[in-house]
Amino acid sequence: MSDSKVTFEKGNVALAKAAVAAGCRYYFGYPITPQSDIPEYLSGVLPRVGGQFVQAESEVASINMLLGAGATGKRAMTSSSSPGISLKQEGISYMAGSEVPGVIVNVQRSGPGLGGIAPSQGDYFQATRGGGHGDYRVIVLAPASVQEMYDLTVLAFDLADTYRTPVMVLADAMIGMMKEPLEEWVPQSPEPSKDDWAATGAAGRPGRRIKSLYLGDGELAEHNWKLAQKYERIRREETRVQTELPEGCELAVVAFGSAARIAKSAVDRLNDEGRRVGYVRPITLWPFPDEAIRRVAEQGVPLLTVELNTGQMVEDVRLAVEGRAPVHFAGYPPGYLPSPDDIYDEIVRRLPAGEEAA
Amino acid sequence: MKPVFVRPQSLTDKPFHFCPGCHHGVIHRLVAEAIDRFEVRERTIAAASVGCSVFLYDYFDIDVVESPHGRAPAVATGIKRTNPDKFVFIYQGDGDLAAIGTAEIIHAANRGENLTVVFVNNTVYGMTGGQMAPTTLLGQPTTTSPYGREFGQDGYPIKMTEMLAQLEGVGFAARVAVDTPARLAQARKAVFRAFETQMEEKGMGFVEILSSCPTNWGMKPVEAVRRIEREMIPYFPLGVYKERKGSDAL
Numbered sequence: 267m268s269d270s271k272v273t274f275e276k277g278n279v280a281l282a283k284a285a286v287a288a289g290c291r292y293y294f295g296y297p298i299t300p301q302s303d304i305p306e307y308l309s310g311v312l313p314r315v316g317g318q319f320v321q322a323e324s325e326v327a328s329i330n331m332l333l334g335a336g337a338t339g340k341r342a343m344t345s346s347s348s349p350g351i352s353l354k355q356e357g358i359s360y361m362a363g364s365e366v367p368g369v370i371v372n373v374q375r376s377g378p379g380l381g382g383i384a385p386s387q388g389d390y391f392q393a394t395r396g397g398g399h400g401d402y403r404v405i406v407l408a409p410a411s412v413q414e415m416y417d418l419t420v421l422a423f424d425l426a427d428t429y430r431t432p433v434m435v436l437a438d439a440m441i442g443m444m445k446e447p448l449e450e451w452v453p454q455s456p457e458p459s460k461d462d463w464a465a466t467g468a469a470g471r472p473g474r475r476i477k478s479l480y481l482g483d484g485e486l487a488e489h490n491w492k493l494a495q496k497y498e499r500i501r502r503e504e505t506r507v508q509t510e511l512p513e514g515c516e517l518a519v520v521a522f523g524s525a526a527r528i529a530k531s532a533v534d535r536l537n538d539e540g541r542r543v544g545y546v547r548p549i550t551l552w553p554f555p556d557e558a559i560r561r562v563a564e565q566g567v568p569l570l571t572v573e574l575n576t577g578q579m580v581e582d583v584r585l586a587v588e589g590r591a592p593v594h595f596a597g598y599p600p601g602y603l604p605s606p607d608d609i610y611d612e613i614v615r616r617l618p619a620g621e622e623a624a
Numbered sequence: 625m626k627p628v629f630v631r632p633q634s635l636t637d638k639p640f641h642f643c644p645g646c647h648h649g650v651i652h653r654l655v656a657e658a659i660d661r662f663e664v665r666e667r668t669i670a671a672a673s674v675g676c677s678v679f680l681y682d683y684f685d686i687d688v689v690e691s692p693h694g695r696a697p698a699v700a701t702g703i704k705r706t707n708p709d710k711f712v713f714i715y716q717g718d719g720d721l722a723a724i725g726t727a728e729i730i731h732a733a734n735r736g737e738n739l740t741v742v743f744v745n746n747t748v749y750g751m752t753g754g755q756m757a758p759t760t761l762l763g764q765p766t767t768t769s770p771y772g773r774e775f776g777q778d779g780y781p782i783k784m785t786e787m788l789a790q791l792e793g794v795g796f797a798a799r800v801a802v803d804t805p806a807r808l809a810q811a812r813k814a815v816f817r818a819f820e821t822q823m824e825e826k827g828m829g830f831v832e833i834l835s836s837c838p839t840n841w842g843m844k845p846v847e848a849v850r851r852i853e854r855e856m857i858p859y860f861p862l863g864v865y866k867e868r869k870g871s872d873a874l
Contacts (some may be wrong), residue, residue, distance in 0.1 A: 292706050318705045322698065323731035331696040331730070334702025337689040342706065358691050465687035465703070467710050469666035473636075475681040477690035478674075602765065 275448040277415045277441045278303035281371060282311075283450060284419035285343050289457050290369070291317030292342035294331035296324055296350060300301035300439040301373035301382045304345045325350040329357030329370070336361065336368040337476040339464030341423055341457065345371035347439075349380060351397075358432050359398030362493070363478025365463075367426035369419070370404075371435045373442040377599030385524055386600040390578040393436050394552040401490050403497045405433040405504065406551040408522040412446035418549070420453050427458045429500055436551060438574070440524040440603070447599050486534035500553055507555035508547040511562065512537065516617055518544030518562050519574040519609075520583050522551060527600070529572045531606035532613055543613060551579070563590035570594045570616050572609055632656035634665045636685050645845025647835035648676055650802050651744055652683055654812050655715065658819045671700040673716040676750040680715055694725025697732035700739050711822060713740040719749045722732030722758040724783050729788070736827040740818045743784060743830065744748065744768040746837040747856065754840030758782040761859055766840070779861060785832045789865035795826030797866040801834040803852040807862070816862070826868045834860060 275283070275617040285293070293308045309319040322328035328344045346354060351372045354462050358507035361368055366393050372393065376386035377547040393406045407418040415437060422433040460466075465476050480486035510533075511518065519624045526547040536543045546562060546569075548555050562569065568591050580595045596612040598604045631637075635656045640649040649871040659665050667684045672678055674693035681688035691699040693862055696714040704712040721729050721743050732739065748766055749755040756769040759781050773781070789797040800811035811833055818829030834856050836848035843851065 292702075320701065320705060320735075323727055326695065327701075327728050327731065328728060330692060331702035331705070333691070333695075334699035334704075335706040336702075337699075338669065338703055338707050338710075340706040342702070356692050357695070360690070364690060465669045466707075467667040467669060467690050468685065468687050473681070473684060473686040473688065475690070477681065477687050477688075479678060479690060484866035550716060557652040 270449050270451040271536050272447055272449050274445055275412055276303055276445050277412045277443065278373065279439065280412045280415040281435065281437070282307040283421045284416040284519065285369070285423070286311055286315065287452055288341065288420045288423040289448065290341040290343050291315060292335050292340055293317070294320045294322050294328040294342065294344050295346065295467050296322050296328050296336070298347045299352045300375060300442055301345050301371065303345045303422045303442070304371065325353035326356065326594050329354035332368045332370070333357050333361050333364070333366055336366040337364065337465050339460030339466065341427070343369040343371065345373065347373050348377045348386070351389060351392065353533040354396035355392075357555045358404060359396070359400050359402065360478055362402035362404065363398070364476050365430040366432070366476060367434050369377045369422045369426055369435065369436070370432055374436065374438040382600055383439060384600045385603060387438060387471060387523060387525060387578070388600070389436065390551065390573070390575065393434055394554065394582070399542060402493060403552055405429070405431060405500060405525050405553075406436050408549060408551050408590060408620050409441055410417060410523050410527045410547065411441070412444065412448050415441060416448055416450065424455065425504060427460070429496060430463070431496070436523070438524050504550060505553045505555050505557070506549035507558045509545070509558050511544040512542040514542050515544040515562075515565070516542050517568050517570060517613060517614060518546055519572060520546045520548070520559065520569050520579070522548045522579065525572050528604055528606055529609045532610040534608065535610060536613060541617065548579070554582045554586070556582065559583055559586040560588070560590070562586040566591055568592040568594065568616065570596060570613060572596045573613070574598050574600070574603070632660045634659040634685055635683055637726055638682050640683060641679060642676065645836055645838035645848050646676070647746070647802050647833070648744065650808070651742065651833055651835065652680065652814045655742055655771070656684065657812065657822045661816060662819055662823065667709065668711045668713070669703050669707065671696040671703065671712070671714045673714065673720040675717040675720050677715050677717055677744065678751075691840045694720050694723070695728055696720065697725065697728040697737070697739070697741070701732050701735070701737050703738060704739055707815050708738075709758040713742065715742045716744070717750065718743070718745045718747065718757045718759040723786050728739055729784075730791070733788050733791045733828045733830070734793045738825050741828060742818070743817065743832045744835045745832055745860065746835040747781070748837050748840045751839050761855055783860065785830065785865050788828070788830050793799045793827045794830055794866055795868040796821040796829040798830070798864040799832040799834070799860060799862050801836070801852055801857060801862060803836070803849045810862075817867070821868070832860070
C-alpha cells in the first residue's frame, strides 16, 4: 500500500473509489436500490479521468456493454442489485464462456421477485452456482466491511484479468449503505497485458474471435474441460477465508458478509465470557473454503451457520463437513436483521449442555 | 493484366456455408469491400449476432466479439466507448435486431453511438428453421404462422429503418436490396455511406438490406429473388430515409 488516506465513507462509495483506484475507467449500469451510489459516484468521476460512464437502457444492455469492453481488454464494471443481477445472468454466462474479464457488483436486496430493498443474502445460490446457463463458475467475493468493499473490489479486477473470467463482488444493502472509516490505497501491481488475446483490431495479425459458440465435433467438450481446469486452479490458488479457532473450541460459527460481522460481535462476547467459540468467515464464496471447514469438523467441533436467508450456504457447509460434525443453522430471511444478541442466544442454545463459562 | 474482380482482402478463404440463393454471402462481400475501401481492417472490431450471420467471424479476417441474441448493439457500445479510435460494425438479422434486440438497437441509435449497422431483413427466422419474424409480411406462411401472418393475431410487419430514422442519434438510415445488379450497386453505396457516417462521427449509420431466404420461404433461388421485388419492396420501400450532411451537428 502507498499513498493511503483515511476517510469516512459509505460502502457503495468505497467500492466505486476502489474501482477507479484499480484502473477501471468504464462503467455500464442501470439504476436500482440499494446500489445507486455506485453509478452516481462514477458518473461524476469517470469522465474526469478519461473514462466513460454509460447509463444503459437495462441491466441486460449494461452487462453486454461490459462484455464488449472486457473483450477489448479494458478494465470495466457493472453493478446492480438482486432483480437486476437476474437480468445480467445471460451476459455473465457469455462472458464466462468467452473468457472475458469483468467485474460485476451485486449489492443484494431481498427477493424472490421484487421482494424488498432490505439487506438479504438470498442470492448466494445464484452467485455461487454460475447463475446463468451452462457449466461455469464465477469468482464471488463477499465483503464484510466498508474497508473490504474497497480491498476486495481491487482484488476483483486483478482476479478477473488473471483468470479471464467474470468476478462478482457480493455485498448487500447493509454493507453498501453504512459508513465506516476507510483507508484508501493505490494498487501497485501493474495491469496484466492483454495483447495476446484481446480484440484490439487485427493490426499485423489474423483476426481474433472472442466467442463461446463451439459446434465442431468435441470442440465444446474440450472448451468446457478447459474452463473446468481453470476453475480447479482458482479453487487451489484463490480460496480465501478468515478462521479463528480457540484452543478447545466448543462450537464454530460460519457466516459471510453482513451476517458474519453481526455474528462476530456475538462470538467475541462469548469468548470474553470464557466460552471457546470459533469463527469461520468465507471471503470467497466461490471457490468455497471447504478445506478450512473440513478441518474444523475433523476436530469434532459442531458448526452453526448464520445467514440472512432460509438456508443456502449451509448446504456447502454440510458438503464440506460430510457428516463429521453436527451442522446447525440460524436463518434470518429479509424483514428482520438479527442483532448480536439474537446470534448470541442461538450460539448459547447450541453449546454443549451443562458447560457454563468458567 | 489488370484484375477487375478479386476477393476482398478482409475476407478469409473459407467458403460461405449459406444456403443456395441466400444473400448473406453477397452482403458479407459488400461489407468486406467497404472495410477494404476505407482501409480499416486493422482497426475494425465487429460484434457478431446470433442466427445465420453468427459465423461472420469465420469469413472476415478481423477481430470479432460474439454477442448474445439481440445484444450486438450493446456489445458494440461497450467496444466503441472504450475504443473510440476503432471502427466498429454490427451485422444483425431481423429476429436479432427487430425482436429480441429492439431495446438495444433503439437505445444505441438514440445515444448516437458511432456504429455502423448492417441489418439483413429476409422476413423470417433463418437459423432456427423458418419461424415468423417481426418483419414477416401479412399472409406469409411460416412454421409458426402456418395459415399466413394475420394482423389480428400477429400484428403488422415492423419497419425498422423508418422508425430509427426518426431518432436524432441516427446519422444515416437507408433501405436497399441486392436482388438486381443495379440495386446491388445502390446497396454498396449505402454500406459505404454507413461506414463514412461512423468515420465522420455523425452517429449511427444504419443500412437495412432486403434479402432472400429460399430455404425457409420454400422457393427456388430465382423465385425468391423475384419475391423481393414483388412482395417485399412494396411494403418495405427502398431509399435513403435520413442523411446527416456535412455541417449538421449531432
